[in-house]
Amino acid sequence: MTYFMFLLLMALVVGLVAVASNPTPYFAALGLVVAAGVGCGVLVGHGGSFLSLVLFLIYLGGMLVVFAYAALAAEPFPEAWGSRSVLGYVLVYLLGVGLVAGIFWGGWYEGSWVVVDGLKEFSVLRGDISGVAVMYSSGGGMLVICAWVLLLTLLVVLELTRGLSRGALRAV
């Protein structure tokens, strides 16, 4: 189990490197899918199975799919992770990850490369499920504000892209 969590966390960092290295949006979306997927795996490993399921369904299955369709804008020269400009970024980020790991863990021989096991309990009301329930009851005000923020984001995006080719954000 420990090694499985280690694998998932490593895959998370590699997925983030894949997104941050500026490939074409096709491949960046793939990197996001991988990162979010293994992130869900990490969540399950820590006991939040309901949250992980919700994340998979709504984020990956809803948001990311819509984003992938929208981001499949016509890209005449798609650049994957092998092309020169992107590969440079990939190598630099991986080097950075190794460097930071070296600084914080004191080299490859100190510090644990694998996660520390937490408490394992089995109950009907897990933390994540009751968390959702609390969000709807005591956290009602915050829920309303979150809903307003989501609506606001929609309004902001619509306002910024208003006007098609005459608007603020346009394909130049």
Place this chain on the structure above:
Amino acid sequence: MNPYRRATLLCSVGLGTTLTFASSHWLLAWMGLEINTLAITPLMAQHHHPRAVEATTKYFLTQATAAAMILFASTTNAWMTGEWSINDLSNPIASTMFMAALALKIGLAPMHFWMPEVLQGLDLLTGLILSTWQKLAPLALIIQTAQTIDPLLLTLLGISSTLVGGWGGLNQTQLRKILAYSSIAHMGWMIIVIQYAPQLTLIALGTYIIMTSAAFLTLKMSLTTKISTLATTWSKSPILTSTTALVLLSLGGLPPLTGFMPKWLILQELTKQDLPIIATAMALTALISLYFYLRLLYAMTLTISPNMINSTTPWRTQTTQTSLPLALFTTAALGLLPMAPAILMLTT
């Protein structure tokens, strides 16, 4: 912009700041900051020209980075100590990251580089909102967490901000960039004293908001954005020219105007805390800022620049802009110094 959309966005900006003010949980405070950033983005890009869109993009990227850092720091703090509340930051890594993120949000040096470029790309009213209202929420968080942050970091941020604010503004001819550097310098004054007397930070913030609003509204009234156009405002509105001269001196911190109050009280507090060298450094850097305020004053009031006067002086008709806010802020920017004891009592 459609008035409904503008009203919705302005109300959301207000909601964001209010949420941050009212929260004791880091997640809610972060939400308020993000609402602020989101809602002001279309307001900044409303004039759809490339310069405004570039400024919007830069602002959004820096503020989003700062908000992500705040989220990271709060989750680190929660992981290490289990505390989500704003007042209980016991982890030094988390508190330092918070300070860096909040410094990026308000434009303290050395995280100030976005400020002049962003302000330059905006129209004057949006620039005013950016310089005044958007500083309130992060400063509220800084005031609440200042006791747990490394004192050296706060002092370094303060002194480097006043230095950068002074030196950076010296070579500028565009008024919005000058006001951006002036904002950086004033933020430096606010941060330096926050660990000793937070009420002085509040006074400095209040007087800064009043003086900057007066400055921005004056520029909006006379529609000037450069020193060269500022030099011809004497013929359009002589009264505005004379009051602006005094507002500029108030920004520079000269007695007997309002701007002297925060500087005086802060220098007094620093000397009381046995930090004479820091106090001297702050006073000297304020001199540098004073130089470019004086340059603006000189160009506007003390000389008449060589101008081809092809016509008679323009008709001075009644302005169509609302002048009440300008009148209020100018009066406050010039006359509040005698009320210093009352203001101190209000903020303690």
